[in-house]
Amino acid sequence: MQFHHHGYVSGDPRVQPAAGYGLDRPAELPDEVDVLIVGSGPAGMIAAAQLAQFPGIRTHVVERRAGRLEMGQADGIQARSVETFQAFGFAERITAEAYRITEMAFWKPDPANPANIVRGAVPPDDAHGISEFPHLIVNQARVLDYFAEVAARAPARVTPDYGLEFVGLTVAEPDENTAHPVTVTLRHTTGPQKGASRTVRAGYVIGSDGAHSAVRQAIGRKPVGDRANHAWGVMDVLAVTDFPDVRTKCAIQSHDGGSILLIPREGGYLARWYVDLGEVPPGEGTRIRVTSLDEVIARANRIIHPYTLDVKDVPWHSVYEVGHRVTDGFDDVPDDLTGIRTPRVFLTGDACHTHSAKAGQGMNVSMQDGWNIAWKLAHVLTGRAPESLLATYSAERQVVAQDLIDFDREWSRLMATPPEDLPDPTYLEDFYVKTAEFPCGFMTQYQPSMIVSEPVHQHLATGFPVGKRFKSAPVERVAEGNPAHLGHHARADGRWRVYAFADAAAPGEPSALREWAQWLGTAPDSPLLRHTPAGTDPDSVLDVKVVYQQDHFGVEFPDVPEVFKPRVGPFELVDHEKVYATDPAQDIFELRGIDRGGVVVVVRPDQYVAAVLPLSATDELSAFFAGALLQPDTMPTDTPTITNMPTKENT
Numbered sequence: 095m096q097f098h099h100h101g102y103v104s105g106d107p108r109v110q111p112a113a114g115y116g117l118d119r120p121a122e123l124p125d126e127v128d129v130l131i132v133g134s135g136p137a138g139m140i141a142a143a144q145l146a147q148f149p150g151i152r153t154h155v156v157e158r159r160a161g162r163l164e165m166g167q168a169d170g171i172q173a174r175s176v177e178t179f180q181a182f183g184f185a186e187r188i189t190a191e192a193y194r195i196t197e198m199a200f201w202k203p204d205p206a207n208p209a210n211i212v213r214g215a216v217p218p219d220d221a222h223g224i225s226e227f228p229h230l231i232v233n234q235a236r237v238l239d240y241f242a243e244v245a246a247r248a249p250a251r252v253t254p255d256y257g258l259e260f261v262g263l264t265v266a267e268p269d270e271n272t273a274h275p276v277t278v279t280l281r282h283t284t285g286p287q288k289g290a291s292r293t294v295r296a297g298y299v300i301g302s303d304g305a306h307s308a309v310r311q312a313i314g315r316k317p318v319g320d321r322a323n324h325a326w327g328v329m330d331v332l333a334v335t336d337f338p339d340v341r342t343k344c345a346i347q348s349h350d351g352g353s354i355l356l357i358p359r360e361g362g363y364l365a366r367w368y369v370d371l372g373e374v375p376p377g378e379g380t381r382i383r384v385t386s387l388d389e390v391i392a393r394a395n396r397i398i399h400p401y402t403l404d405v406k407d408v409p410w411h412s413v414y415e416v417g418h419r420v421t422d423g424f425d426d427v428p429d430d431l432t433g434i435r436t437p438r439v440f441l442t443g444d445a446c447h448t449h450s451a452k453a454g455q456g457m458n459v460s461m462q463d464g465w466n467i468a469w470k471l472a473h474v475l476t477g478r479a480p481e482s483l484l485a486t487y488s489a490e491r492q493v494v495a496q497d498l499i500d501f502d503r504e505w506s507r508l509m510a511t512p513p514e515d516l517p518d519p520t521y522l523e524d525f526y527v528k529t530a531e532f533p534c535g536f537m538t539q540y541q542p543s544m545i546v547s548e549p550v551h552q553h554l555a556t557g558f559p560v561g562k563r564f565k566s567a568p569v570e571r572v573a574e575g576n577p578a579h580l581g582h583h584a585r586a587d588g589r590w591r592v593y594a595f596a597d598a599a600a601p602g603e604p605s606a607l608r609e610w611a612q613w614l615g616t617a618p619d620s621p622l623l624r625h626t627p628a629g630t631d632p633d634s635v636l637d638v639k640v641v642y643q644q645d646h647f648g649v650e651f652p653d654v655p656e657v658f659k660p661r662v663g664p665f666e667l668v669d670h671e672k673v674y675a676t677d678p679a680q681d682i683f684e685l686r687g688i689d690r691g692g693v694v695v696v697v698r699p700d701q702y703v704a705a706v707l708p709l710s711a712t713d714e715l716s717a718f719f720a721g722a723l724l725q726p727d728t729m730p731t732d733t734p735t736i737t738n739m740p741t742k743e744n745t
């Protein structure tokens with residue numbers, strides 16, 4: 095974490111100084127906002143936490159509930175989400191309170207006596223070392239608390255406006271030429287004004303209002319997919335049981351009583367039991383929804399026979415009924431106007447995709463939706479990027495949602511198939527291990543676009559696939575020789591990362607890296623010079639780092655080119671934390687297949703690899719950023735002022 099560069103910070107450095115809109119943020123929701131987020135679930139709150147880093151943007155969140163979510167709903171946190179939490183600064187704290195999944199036990203009918211269940215395979219959760227981050231279980235309510243804290247401590251000081259329900263919206267025609275073309279109708283759900291309506295004009299609306307999204311209906315988008323739902327009796331229980339794996343994640347299949355997904359919960363005693371209630375044909379939802387808690391408990395006992403479950407307390411339970419559906423578009427632009435009209439309304443999370451809880455994806459994928467649209471909106475609203483960037487949201491995330499539905503449908507089908515009907519006895523657990531990268535959240539690979547280049551130089555860094563998230567690796571920080579994880583230095587501050595992996599020459603000697611650094615620091619077509627607004631830190635848009643092939647004893651800090659040692663803040667202090675060396679025991683060049691002739695890797699603000707280039711390809715690097723970003727002197731005049739571009743406050 096870096097701080098003090100704007101002067102001595104005596105309190106908690108995680109609390110950033112208020113700035114811009116955050117200095118006099120109105121207590122009541124104003125009549126005009128830049129971004130209105132509808133819903134304070136995981137998709138909405140990550141978007142709020144990201145946009146709150148931009149004090150020039152008036153971001154507000156409206157939530158129908160009267161206050162914070164207290165319990166229930168999703169609980170599975172995949173490694174990609176923990177990686178995301180790290181970027182938002184709370185991975186360590188949430189990990190400390192979470193349950194950690196390291197293996198999964200598969201229970202099946204005993205072939206000798208099918209009325210009983212027996213333990214089958216117990217494969218490791220991440221057999222291939224996909225991520226250095228853990229797979230966690232922690233309640234959705236706590237995830238929301240952490241994002242709320244980040245948003246409230248960020249420069250724009252964003253806090254949700256509870257007790258306000260979205261009712262409808264209209265979008266002005268593009269030729270009306272207003273910066274706030276979305277008129278939103280809201281209704282108070284609580285307090286003295288309960289039932290009263292009001293309108294708000296917004297520049298953009300993010301619909302994060304869950305599976306029954308009213309925003310989705312307002313823009314005429316439709317969920318497409320299964321007609322039938324699948325129902326689960328879900329209960330968080332404190333119980334006494336002789337089932338031996340009650341503290342291990344289990345998939346339990348009985349001979350004829352159905353199946354259970356058992357998830358131990360944080361705190362050491364609580365466990366969540368998902369009891370399969372089967373398909374719900376259209377029109378029969380009411381019958382399933384009235385399934386009593388006693389019936390769910392009785393079913394659980396039948397499935398785990400010969401073991402028993404003596405339930406002492408049930409802090410939360412629900413009949414969770416869901417179908418596999420993807421909305422026919424994730425924004426309000428009709429297909430035939432994509433790329434022509436600017437989207438003004440976006441759908442995220444359950445508002446645009448629903449699926450079973452079996453693969454534990456709901457909250458996770460929703461958060462990546464929210465992050466994706468939030469940094470893009472921040473770019474457009476601060477004038478860093480053209481409005482055309484916004485069309486990439488639907489293009490990127492709709493594919494991810496469809497892949498998720500396809501995966502979840504297959505996983506659900508396999509879990510519901512009696513073991514004797516599967517191709518071989520270990521088919522289910524083999525599928526689980528083989529496909530682990532997907533549920534861990536790392537299979538997403540964005541296709542070439544204005545923010546993802548063609549992978550023509552991929553062979554130069556095979557471990558950083560273009561379009562996939564940047565897989566961090568251990569390095570040494572030169573300034574003090576400390577071990578570090580290269581990617582962990584990147585925070586959710588809306589900046590792009592440019593990693594220069596040096597050629598083999600000694601740092602003080604002539605080299606391809608030195609030539610590249612000279613170009614980046616001085617050339618008229620340097621993206622660093624072109625895209626950094628005057629009066630902001632040199633790394634306010636592009637955060638440029640170098641990794642040498644030598645270990646930290648082999649790099650003298652004075653020999654490092656100036657472009658990797660920018661002067662920041664009002665005192666123009668030198669940033670010492672952008673210069674890295676190779677850890678000889680875990681050589682990043684070996685681990686990530688990086689060419690020793692030197693490579694540049696560009697990473698988006700949401701941690702996805704945007705480009706892999708040789709050091710010599712300065713034209714291509716320049717052209718890439720010219721396509722993705724605007725130059726400050728060409729920014730539209732009606733963009734919100736860029737007061738206090740994000741600094742390294744939270745790194």
Ligand code: FAD
Nearest residue numbers: 133135136137158167168259260303304443444451456457
């Ligand atoms: P949500 O978390 O649903 O958040 C939407 C928010 O919008 C809510 O806070 C809601 O109050 C608010 N809202 C809705 N309509 C309006 C409106 N008109 N105006 C203002 N605010 C509005 N997933 C699992 O993996 N396992 C589970 O056991 C599980 N159980 C669930 C149980 C329930 C009752 C629900 C609703 C969901 C459950 N899910 C479960 C799904 C999981 O919680 C979601 O996938 C995840 O929360 C999606 O995040 P989201 O932000 O898109 O939507």
